[in-house]
Amino acid sequence: MLIRPPADIxxxxxxxxxLYVNRRDFLGRAAGALAAASIGGAALAATARAQGDxxxxxxxxxxxxxxxxxxxxxxxxDPAENAKGFKTRPWTVKVDGMxxxxxxxxxxxxxxxxxxxxxxxxxxxxxxxxxVIPWQGIPMAEVIKxxxxxxxxxxVQFQTLLDPQRMPGQQRAVLQWPYxxxxxxxxxxxPLAMFGTGIYGKTLLPQNGAPLRTIIPWKYGFxxxxxxxxxxxxxxxxxxxxxxxxxxxxxFYANVNPEVDHPRWTQSKERRIGEFRxxxxxxxxxxxxxxxxxxxxxxxxxx
Amino acid sequence: xxxxxSISPAxxxxxxxxxxxxxxxxxxxxxxxxxxxxxxxxxxxLVAGSAGVTLSDLFLGTRILGANPIxxxxxLLGEWTLRxxxxxxxxxxxxxxxGWNWLxxxxxxxxxxxxxxxxxxxxxxxxLDVELDWGDIQTDIMKRWxxxxxxxxxxxxxxxxxxxxxxxxxxxxxxxVPLHKLIYPIVVLGCIHFFMAVKKxxxxxxxxxxxxxGLFAWRLFMWWRKRATAARxxxxxxxxx
Numbered sequence: 001m002l003i004r005p006p007a008d009i010x011x012x013x014x015x016x017x018x019l020y021v022n023r024r025d026f027l028g029r030a031a032g033a034l035a036a037a038s039i040g041g042a043a044l045a046a047t048a049r050a051q052g053d054x055x056x057x058x059x060x061x062x063x064x065x066x067x068x069x070x071x072x073x074x075x076x077x078d079p080a081e082n083a084k085g086f087k088t089r090p091w092t093v094k095v096d097g098m099x100x101x102x103x104x105x106x107x108x109x110x111x112x113x114x115x116x117x118x119x120x121x122x123x124x125x126x127x128x129x130x131x132v133i134p135w136q137g138i139p140m141a142e143v144i145k146x147x148x149x150x151x152x153x154x155x156v157q158f159q160t161l162l163d164p165q166r167m168p169g170q171q172r173a174v175l176q177w178p179y180x181x182x183x184x185x186x187x188x189x190x191p192l193a194m195f196g197t198g199i200y201g202k203t204l205l206p207q208n209g210a211p212l213r214t215i216i217p218w219k220y221g222f223x224x225x226x227x228x229x230x231x232x233x234x235x236x237x238x239x240x241x242x243x244x245x246x247x248x249x250x251x252f253y254a255n256v257n258p259e260v261d262h263p264r265w266t267q268s269k270e271r272r273i274g275e276f277r278x279x280x281x282x283x284x285x286x287x288x289x290x291x292x293x294x295x296x297x298x299x300x301x302x303x
Numbered sequence: 304x305x306x307x308x309s310i311s312p313a314x315x316x317x318x319x320x321x322x323x324x325x326x327x328x329x330x331x332x333x334x335x336x337x338x339x340x341x342x343x344x345x346x347x348x349l350v351a352g353s354a355g356v357t358l359s360d361l362f363l364g365t366r367i368l369g370a371n372p373i374x375x376x377x378x379l380l381g382e383w384t385l386r387x388x389x390x391x392x393x394x395x396x397x398x399x400x401x402g403w404n405w406l407x408x409x410x411x412x413x414x415x416x417x418x419x420x421x422x423x424x425x426x427x428x429x430x431l432d433v434e435l436d437w438g439d440i441q442t443d444i445m446k447r448w449x450x451x452x453x454x455x456x457x458x459x460x461x462x463x464x465x466x467x468x469x470x471x472x473x474x475x476x477x478x479x480v481p482l483h484k485l486i487y488p489i490v491v492l493g494c495i496h497f498f499m500a501v502k503k504x505x506x507x508x509x510x511x512x513x514x515x516x517g518l519f520a521w522r523l524f525m526w527w528r529k530r531a532t533a534a535r536x537x538x539x540x541x542x543x544x
Contacts, residue, residue, distance in 0.1 A: 066370035074504035273370045
């Protein structure tokens with residue numbers, strides 16, 4: 001299946017890749033011999049760093065107690081506290097919209113045809129902290145192929161459960177519930193994107209988005225949708241929760257980009273949880289393979 | 304003309320009361336001097352405790368503040384700065400409502416510790432958070448309004464801290480009180496700084512602002528009450544003339 005980027009990007013917005021592949025950070029870190037490296041070299045080095053040994057996974061405790069999941073409260077420690085006893089069985093996921101096989105799946109049936117994979121990804125929060133997380137899950141592309149979206153489908157939208165009784169954070173209108181996020185279909189089909197079901201080989205805990213969440217490692221964490229109950233294929237760009245809440249601060253794309261600051265803080269650096277000094281933030285969170293998805297786009301305008 | 308009550312603790316309470324009847328002052332009671340040291344030690348423990356848990360999480364591996372002690376500690380110190388300013392502003396209303404005039408002796412101590420907390424909050428940000436990266440600090444102060452405002456609030460605290468010694472109080476005389484009214488713009492800036500720093504959940508910031516609004520309202524009420532009392536006192540005199 002061939003999926004093209006939407007045709008609504010004017011060619012006037014075409015930016016040479018060199019401008020958005022971040023190289024300054026790399027140059028700062030690399031030895032002097034590499035100082036004159038070409039852009040291609042920088043991209044390769046970023047890949048090398050992505051596999052480097054300075055990305056030690058965070059502890060299970062850090063990953064499961066420091067969470068942004070406003071459905072369970074707005075403090076980082078709230079979700080671990082308030083999600084205790086949250087039942088993730090039975091759980092239904094509705095697949096609808098521009099898809100050949102719209103259906104409601106029991107979570108077991110949703111997952112059954114796929115083999116779980118273990119992948120260690122960097123996780124970069126828009127608040128300038130980061131972690132390294134050993135996820136378990138299934139490639140998003142496999143699942144989407146199975147649902148068989150119509151050729152007219154250009155976007156996929158994810159929705160979190162709406163149940164203020166079980167998700168006490170939803171009793172306050174901090175955000176517009178239910179939490180809704182979305183991806184362009186070609187982003188969702190990228191081999192790096194996945195549905196997460198576990199961490200460190202253990203079944204996902206509710207504070208991390210059980211039983212089913214998205215993982216898009218080159219985007220800020222808020223692009224992920226947790227405790228998903230609905231997946232909708234559409235031809236229009238979905239409205240997304242944080243974009244509705246503060247459109248000047250949170251865009252639809254939300255690609256990790258050290259050169260585009262959040263209005264209230266710099267995105268060029270991040271604090272890896274467990275580390276004392278900040279480290280440089282990498283373009284696309286150090287996953288340059290996704291750059292081709294955004295070729296020709298002005299990433300400053302499409303933040 | 305009587306000196307306004309806010310200037311001199313010895314000012315007489317207005318003889319008759321409008322809406323609210325206030326108790327007479329307990330002028331005779333003088334707390335022993337060492338109680339001031341108790342207040343100092345308590346405030347010191349608060350600062351040392353907040354800074355201490357942050358550093359202990361960072362360097363001793365405790366998990367009192369959770370996974371991100373730098374951010375949490377920074378926020379903790381910022382919130383305590385606002386709380387200590389609030390305590391400072393609570394002294395006068397409590398004194399007026401209870402007649403415990405001796406409370407006034409501790410007001411300046413609370414104010415000084417609010418400044419110390421403000422300094423540790425600023426230090427936590429500059430040293431631990433942005434790692435004394437002058438480029439980042441400069442950009443933040445110039446470009447991020449909430450940091451500009453926070454810095455302004457801290458700068459306004461400087462002249463108040465400097466003039467908080469007994470010697471300076473004496474030297475400034477009647478100018479001391481008007482100068483220290485700077486605490487009002489300081490808390491307003493502090494609240495704005497808090498509101499702007501929050502991502503989306505404004506609950507805590509609203510609670511702080513509500514308390515401060517209440518403290519401001521009380522002062523407005525007392526100001527109005529004094530004026531109305533003075534007007535009433537003047538009215539019969541005019542009628543008699």
